[in-house]
Amino acid sequence: MEEIWVFIEQDDGVIEESSLEVLSKAWELADKGGYGVSAILMGSGLADKARDVGRYGAHKVYYIDDANLRSYSSELYPMVMEWLIKKYDPNTVLFSATRNGRDLAGRIAVKFKSGLLAHVIELGFDENGDLVGKVPGFGGNIAAVVKCVDSRPQLATVTPGVFEAKDVGAEAELKVVTPDMELKPRNIRIVSKERGEYLDISKSERVVVAGMGTGGKLDMVRELAKLLNADIGVTRPLADIGVAPRDIQIGSTGVTLKSKLAFILGASGAPHFTSGIKDCGVVITVNKDPEAPIKDYSDYLVVGDIFEVIPRLIKLLRGEEIA
Ligand SMILES: Cc1cc2nc3c(=O)[nH]c(=O)nc-3n(C[C@H](O)[C@H](O)[C@H](O)COP(=O)(O)OP(=O)(O)OC[C@H]3O[C@@H](n4cnc5c(N)ncnc54)[C@H](O)[C@@H]3O)c2cc1C
Missing domain, CATH: 3.40.50.620 (HUPs)
Structure with missing residues (x-):
């Protein structure tokens, strides 16, 4: 067989x-x-x-x-x-x-x-x-x-x-099975082994995802994630420029999310990215472009500038008054 x-x-x-x-x-x-x-x-x-x-x-x-x-x-x-x-x-x-x-x-x-x-x-x-x-x-x-x-x-x-x-x-x-060969490394020697902080977000219940629209400024994203008790993910360009580790990149060449809630900030919705969010429950996106393709993958689309919307949302979640 x-x-x-x-x-x-x-x-x-x-x-x-x-x-x-x-x-x-x-x-x-x-x-x-x-x-x-x-x-x-x-x-x-x-x-x-x-x-x-x-x-x-x-x-x-x-x-x-x-x-x-x-x-x-x-x-x-x-x-x-x-x-x-x-x-x-x-x-x-x-x-x-x-x-x-x-x-x-x-x-x-x-x-x-x-x-x-x-x-x-x-x-x-x-x-x-x-x-x-x-x-x-x-x-x-x-x-x-x-x-x-x-x-x-x-x-x-x-x-x-x-x-x-x-x-x-x-x-x-x-x-x-025992291969008939000598299993001794010849060219590679492990000098030291350190494990970085690694988070498997494929199993996270809630994820806040930062796209290029955030300009790689992740402080605000982290703050929102903390208030929502969520983990953080990024689109590939942010991993490419090194503002976040590849382990939390979402999409076809990254992680596929299965979270109940995905909050997506400033991502356009390229298919390589959306293949990583198709199994999410509720998808809420913030994008200043009402026609960005991400709208077709969103349950709720907030049209606006993240740098205005998110600080207000953070204040609301903290129970503070917003103007
Ligand atoms: C072989 C291959 C594999 C790939 N794999 C992946 C992958 O696994 N994951 C992945 O993510 N990508 C992947 N890509 C890249 C993918 O095609 C897109 O280029 C990428 O997803 C775009 O990232 P983005 O949405 O963050 O950026 P952009 O496409 O630049 O979108 C930015 C969005 O932010 C919005 N925006 C900008 N400023 C603001 C603001 N102030 N407020 C609100 N909205 C704002 C814009 O309207 C825009 O919609 C791959 C590409 C290739 C060729």
Whole structure:
């Protein structure tokens, strides 16, 4: 039986949730297309976790145990993955489009000269068994349908948050595999490892999102977020210019929100951005342009200058009088 593989990312034993989203999607696809699903987990001392992972939608879990695989390595992980693919010949390999998932998928695509559907927001197989994905394209103005033709293994990275991780109770067979190679880093040495302050806003109940209309002045945005008991997100240009970390960028190349309330300040509503807010509950936007495309994604649109509207709203929320 042909197999769909899903790379399960972990760091120090902590499984990356979006990998499980991809695994559950693979399980759904396999059910329709008659494929087997295997999860690929590399790490150290994680055999029990490997069994748990399988519950999200795998027939098999290939687990590679080695102390040098405790955390992602651009050197060792691609080597092991290449070896596994050559040995077991999967039809398709899927990755979550996290930083590490993108790094690994790109390297595998080069090694096998395979097609890679990058950052897909939808996924399926056509009648020829070619992997088909949807990717926001041309500056985000269209959702392009892309596919891997005459390419094996077929590869795709999946935008985190677009599918749901479901414990389907699958009883996966655990296959502990030992690659016949020396797993010693040659070119990369970890000098020190520090974790920055990271917030997973894909699960936040309320988010205040700053767009370029804020001019990158996030103090006011932070103040509003604090009063609403909300987290902060940004559009990509603000992450590009470095006023906020990439981790809180929303959209097709960032996080997909599922919040009950999204407050969007000075964002135009480009498709690359709106794909990240389509699953939100109530969307309230403030924009000085009444025709900005964001209006089509908003439950409430306040037409006005953020620098006038937001300070007034902040005063109201603080219980202060407004003129
Ligand atoms: C391959 C690719 C991937 C991309 N991925 C992403 C992604 O993941 N996320 C993302 O966000 N973008 C992404 N983009 C970029 C995206 O296409 C848009 O360029 C971006 O979303 C625009 O950001 P913005 O709305 O903040 O800025 P702008 O488009 O410049 O909009 C600013 C808005 O603010 C309003 N405004 C300005 N001043 C005020 C004021 N004082 N008061 C009220 N309103 C005001 C304006 O009317 C305007 O509507 C991607 C692009 C490409 C090509």
